[in-house]
Amino acid sequence: MKISVERSGGIAALTRVWTVHAQTQSAKSQWQPIVEACPWDAVPKTVRAASAAASGNQPDRFIYSIRAGQRRAALPEQAVTGPWRVLVDSTRAASEDARAKPERGQETG
Template identity: 60%
Template sequence: MKITVQRSGGVAAITRVWTVDAASSEDRQRWMPIVEACPWDQVSSRRQASRQSATQTGGEADRFVYSIRAGQHRAMLPEAAVTGPWHTLVEHAKVEGRETLRR
């Protein structure tokens, strides 16, 4: 299973991407509970995520948006919504993933 967390936006407008390849059975067993804990079926569409971000941040500019992929799952979340199991997934990917930058 491939897990990708992409963070875009912010003041510098640099996109950071963390990628984890959970290829071995041990890796999949470790990552599956983290991935499955996230409420994938409750995620808004990309357009709604942008609108939700503006609402949750009081219209503040330069906030991050996270695009998260794990196997067949996809989610687009404003920074303020990366809490609970989403936060756990994002933080694990940042620590264990391979990071790349995009401008």
């Protein structure tokens, strides 16, 4: 299962992408509960829809585009709470850890 989180927007309008490749059974067992905890059907699927759904005019806020296998979600920064926050933070941490320590052979990137 490939999990990716793309954060776009903000003052500088920079885009950051964090990706995890859960390929072994152990990795899938670790990531599956995190992915399953998110309410995928309750949120927009596209960045455009997420931007339109954001309450009020909030310039310079981040928009997160999240993918896990075949699932898609797009959330404004203020909606990345609860299980979404866990998924985003876990993906970011795993991806950054893998970049810092590539010799460990982790399944992230």
